Amino acid sequence: MGSLSPLWRLTASQASALMQQGRLSSEQYVHACLERIQAREPQVQAWAHLDPQAALAQAKACDAQPRRSPLHGIPVGLKDVIRSLDQPTRFNSPIYEQHQPNEDAHCMAVLRAKGAVLMGKLQTLEFACGGQFPPTRNPWDLQRTPGGSSSGSGAAVADGMVPLALGTQTGGSTIRPAAFCGAVGMKPTWGRIPFDGIKSFAAHLDTVGLFARSVDDLALLLGAYGLIEPSLPPVPPWPQLKLMVCRTPLWDQAEAPAQAAFDGLLERLRSAGVQLREMPWPQELAAINTWQDEVMQDGGRSAFLPEMLTAPDLLHADFKAKLANHLQLTPAGMRLALDRIAQARMAFETTMDDADAVISLSAPGPAPLGLQSQGMATFNRLWTALQVPCISLPLLWSPEGLPMGLQLIHRRYEDHRLIEVARTIEAALPQERHPWN
Numbered sequence: 289m290g291s292l293s294p295l296w297r298l299t300a301s302q303a304s305a306l307m308q309q310g311r312l313s314s315e316q317y318v319h320a321c322l323e324r325i326q327a328r329e330p331q332v333q334a335w336a337h338l339d340p341q342a343a344l345a346q347a348k349a350c351d352a353q354p355r356r357s358p359l360h361g362i363p364v365g366l367k368d369v370i371r372s373l374d375q376p377t378r379f380n381s382p383i384y385e386q387h388q389p390n391e392d393a394h395c396m397a398v399l400r401a402k403g404a405v406l407m408g409k410l411q412t413l414e415f416a417c418g419g420q421f422p423p424t425r426n427p428w429d430l431q432r433t434p435g436g437s438s439s440g441s442g443a444a445v446a447d448g449m450v451p452l453a454l455g456t457q458t459g460g461s462t463i464r465p466a467a468f469c470g471a472v473g474m475k476p477t478w479g480r481i482p483f484d485g486i487k488s489f490a491a492h493l494d495t496v497g498l499f500a501r502s503v504d505d506l507a508l509l510l511g512a513y514g515l516i517e518p519s520l521p522p523v524p525p526w527p528q529l530k531l532m533v534c535r536t537p538l539w540d541q542a543e544a545p546a547q548a549a550f551d552g553l554l555e556r557l558r559s560a561g562v563q564l565r566e567m568p569w570p571q572e573l574a575a576i577n578t579w580q581d582e583v584m585q586d587g588g589r590s591a592f593l594p595e596m597l598t599a600p601d602l603l604h605a606d607f608k609a610k611l612a613n614h615l616q617l618t619p620a621g622m623r624l625a626l627d628r629i630a631q632a633r634m635a636f637e638t639t640m641d642d643a644d645a646v647i648s649l650s651a652p653g654p655a656p657l658g659l660q661s662q663g664m665a666t667f668n669r670l671w672t673a674l675q676v677p678c679i680s681l682p683l684l685w686s687p688e689g690l691p692m693g694l695q696l697i698h699r700r701y702e703d704h705r706l707i708e709v710a711r712t713i714e715a716a717l718p719q720e721r722h723p724w725n
Contacts, residue, residue, distance in 0.1 A: 295320035297724075300451035301504040304358045314347035314361025318405055321363050325449045331430055333423040334444040336368040337375055338408035346405040353403070358508050360403030365453035367441050367497075368409040369416045369487045372396050375406065379487055380414045380422055383599045393485025395454055395496050395513075402512050407450050410440030413662060416456055417489045417588065418606030421660055426468060427723040428690055432655040435465030436662030438497055442469040445499040447723055452505060455497035458489045458584055460651075460668025462497025466680040467650035467693025468663060470721065474498040474506050474707075477700045478675035481513050490587025492626070493580070493672050503711040506679070515703050523644060523708040526716040527561035532643040534567040534697070538577070541666050543653030546692050549684040550649055553694060553717075560716065567646060572628070572635035573670065579625040579632075580673035585615050586622055629673050636674055637699045645709040650680040650693025667695065677703040679710045683719050691721070 295317055298306070306312035322340050329335060343363065350361040371377045371389035378384045392400060400406065411422035416437040424439040426432040427447035434443040438455025442465030445453050455462045457475045466473025474497065481496040488494050500506045510516055523529075533554065539547070557564055588610030595603050596611055640646060649667045656663055671678045677698055684692040696713070698706040 294324070296324040296448050298451070299501045299505050300359075300362050300508055301502060303451065304362060304508065307361050308355065308358075314350040314405060315344060317361065318343050318347040318363050318407070321407065321450055324447075328427070328447055328449060332425050332427050332443050332447055332449075334410055334440040334447070334449060335365075336378060336380065336409045336411045336440065339375065342374070343405055343407050350403055350405060356401070356403040357512060359399060359512055361405060362452060362508075363405045363407040363450050364399055365407050365410045365441060365444050365450040366396060367416070367438050367453070367455045368412050369456060370396060370454060371485045372406060372409070375409055377409065379416075380412050380420055381595075381602070383595050383602045389485075391485065394482040396485070398512055410438070410444055410453060412439060413437035414604060415487055415489065415592065415607065416461060417458065418610075419604030423659070425659065426655045428470060429655070432657050432690075433468065433659055433661050433663060435468035435651070435655060437461040438465050438499070439662070441497070441499045442466050442471050442473065445469070445501060446471040451501055452509060453499040455499060456486060457495045457497045457668070457672060458493045458587075459580070459672060460665030462495075462499070463650050463668050463678055463680045463693070463695060464663050464665060466499060467682075467691060467695075468655035470682040470691030470723070472500045472502060472506055472682065473680040475672065475678045476510070476515065476703050477677045480515055480701070480703065488587070489591050490584045492583050492587070495672065503679075503681075503707060503714045507707050507711070510703060510707060517704040520705055523705065523712055526712050528563075529709065529712065530563045530643050531557065532567040532640060532646045533564055534646045534648040536648065536667065536670065537569060537574070538666050541652055541664070542649055545686040546649055546651070546653045546684065549686070549692060550694070553683060556717065567639060570632070570635035570639055572632045576629065576632050576673050577666070577669045579629050580669040582615070582617060582621065582625045583629070583673070585610060586617050589613055589617070633674050633700070636676070640699060645706060646697040648695045648697065649684070650695040654686040654690035654692050671695075671697055676700050677706050679706055681710060681714060682721065683713070683717055685721070689721075
């Protein structure tokens with residue numbers, strides 16, 4: 289292996305296969321990732337907490353044990369709003385500078401039981417929704433945002449520091465940084481991975497997010513959480529795929545490079561024989577981004593009350609505004625927003641008909657310049673509100689070579705089928721581009 293590419297370049301699935309064959313140890317792989325972090329972290333600043341010795345100790349313990357799963361010995365990073373019993377969870381907030389949880393969040397407990405190695409905690413926008421910005425930079429261009437709020441998760445995976453990471457999404461906080469950083473990202477169906485042990489913002493929307501460098505890697509995570517459904521009908525071969533094209537009524541908010549890249553990809557799909565048809569936009573979805581924002585902001589009316597009561601001087605004005613109901617949301621308005629979103633879910637899933645997936649943009653364009661921005665969630669909010677699974681693939685690129693992301697969407701509880709469609713598209717349209725190339 290030493291004469292080939294550095295070990296940190298291995299994807300999680302490649303490393304897992306080598307470990308299964310006895311050709312790679314967890315300690316070797318973790319050590320290689322730590323060397324990559326040492327080389328790049330001063331520039332990218334993806335990590336909120338890192339303990340190399342603890343990571344190596346976990347890896348050595350894994351090497352001494354029978355393999356528990358395909359994730360055994362594989363390093364993962366954790367967004368710093370997800371609690372972990374052996375590492376601090378600070379939420380990028382001065383209120384929690386000394387906070388050490390006494391148990392793992394559900395999503396981390398599963399990975400630990402499967403034998404994964406917790407490498408460290410990854411930077412986030414404060415409480416994943418406002419306030420203090422993270423210092424993380426986009427590995428493709430250090431002058432640009434990595435997107436957020438799962439900033440460190442997207443940047444660390446894309447830059448080769450760690451093969452897998454967890455984030456969260458309440459608006460666009462997984463799909464957007466995956467798109468901006470050129471990682472593979474997934475927002476599963478809402479609720480399929482419990483949110484227990486994670487700082488919540490809006491319970492109707494909060495979803496655990498997955499970051500990887502390939503669809504095969506996403507499948508490892510999905511399998512760990514028991515979301516693989518092998519009895520589903522097989523996905524058809526590449527030329528027989530049926531895809532619905534969803535531009536949404538907000539298409540004019542997409543930047544010209546994103547629109548051009550999307551249309552260019554559609555031509556490639558058509559020339560390969562893939563069946564494409566435009567998705568009619570149901571009237572029930574007319575104002576869904578507005579409804580999503582109302583539901584999200586309503587969550588903030590109570591989410592930060594403990595911090596307001598215990599540390600008001602340290603609570604950022606963003607959160608105080610949410611607690612004060614700065615949008616003047618009403619009970620009647622909230623009932624209306626939730627009811628319309630429920631109707632929209634059924635309308636969307638009916639409109640999908642027999643399509644294998646819906647395709648759209650992951651982001652309005654490449655990552656914006658500057659670190660005091662997370663980018664816009666224009667093409668994420670609606671899918672989060674609909675609670676459907678979404679995957680971002682690094683298949684769209686700006687003229688200057690920056691990633692933008694193609695988004696694939698399916699009905700609720702079709703996570704495994706969406707993975708298989710993504711795998712088919714990834715194999716047919718290989719785009720091996722990385723920040724280190």
